[in-house]
Amino acid sequence: MPIQKFLAAFVCAFIAFGIAGETLAGPKDIIKYRKGVMKAVSGHMKGLTAIVNKKVDRRKDLKAHARSMHELAVMSATLFPQGTGPEASKTRALKAIWKDKAKYDKINDKWVAAAKALFVAADANDHGAAEKAFKSLKKSCKDCHKSFRAKKKRKKKK
Numbered sequence: 296m297p298i299q300k301f302l303a304a305f306v307c308a309f310i311a312f313g314i315a316g317e318t319l320a321g322p323k324d325i326i327k328y329r330k331g332v333m334k335a336v337s338g339h340m341k342g343l344t345a346i347v348n349k350k351v352d353r354r355k356d357l358k359a360h361a362r363s364m365h366e367l368a369v370m371s372a373t374l375f376p377q378g379t380g381p382e383a384s385k386t387r388a389l390k391a392i393w394k395d396k397a398k399y400d401k402i403n404d405k406w407v408a409a410a411k412a413l414f415v416a417a418d419a420n421d422h423g424a425a426e427k428a429f430k431s432l433k434k435s436c437k438d439c440h441k442s443f444r445a446k447k448k449r450k451k452k453k
C-alpha cells in the first residue's frame with residue numbers, strides 16, 4: 296500500500312473513533328455530568344436566595360443568576376435519558392422519572408417558566424414580580440425532588 300493511502304486510512308479511522316467516542320457517552324458519564332449541572336443550579340439558587348432575602352446588597356446580580364438558572368433548567372430537561380437510572384450507577388434519580396415522564400416533564404417546564412419569569416422581572420427591575428417568580432422557582436425544586444429524587448442516605452455511624 297502506498298504511504299499516502301495508508302495515511303489516509305489511518306486518518307479516517309482516527310476520525311471515526313473520535314466521533315464514535317463522542318456519541319457513546321455512557322450512562323455513568325451522563326449521571327456524573329447531570330449531578331454537576333444540579334450543583335451549579337444549587338449555586339445559583341444560593342445566590343438568588345441571598346439577594347431576594349436581602350442578605351446581600353447585590354440586586355445587580357439577579358439577572359445573571361436568573362439567566363443561568365433558566366439555561367440550566369432547559370439543559371436539565373434532556374439530562375435523564377432512558378438507562379440512566381439506579382440500574383446504571385449511583386444516582387438519586389428515582390425510577391418514577393421514567394414511569395411518569397409526563398409528570399416529570401411538566402415540573403421541568405414549570406421550572407423553566409419560573410426561571411424565565413424571574414429573569415424578565417429582574418430585567419424590568421420589578422421587585423414584586425421577582426419575589427413571586429422566586430417563590431415558584433423554589434417550589435419547583437421541592438415538587439420535583441419530593442417525587443423524583445431519593446432521600447439522602449444517612450452516613451452510618453462508626
Ligand code: HEC
Nearest residue numbers: 330333336337340386387388402403406435436439443444
Ligand atoms: C424536574 C425535576 C427537578 C427540578 C425542578 C430540580 N431538580 Fe434538583 N435534582 C433532580 C434529580 C432527579 C436529582 C438527582 C440526580 C442524580 O442523582 O442523578 C437532583 C439532584 C439535585 C442536587 C444534588 C446534586 C448532586 O451533587 O448529586 C441538588 C443540590 C439539586 N438537585 C438542587 C436543585 C435546586 C436548588 C433546584 C431548584 C432551583 C432543583 N434542584 C430543581 C430533579 C430536579
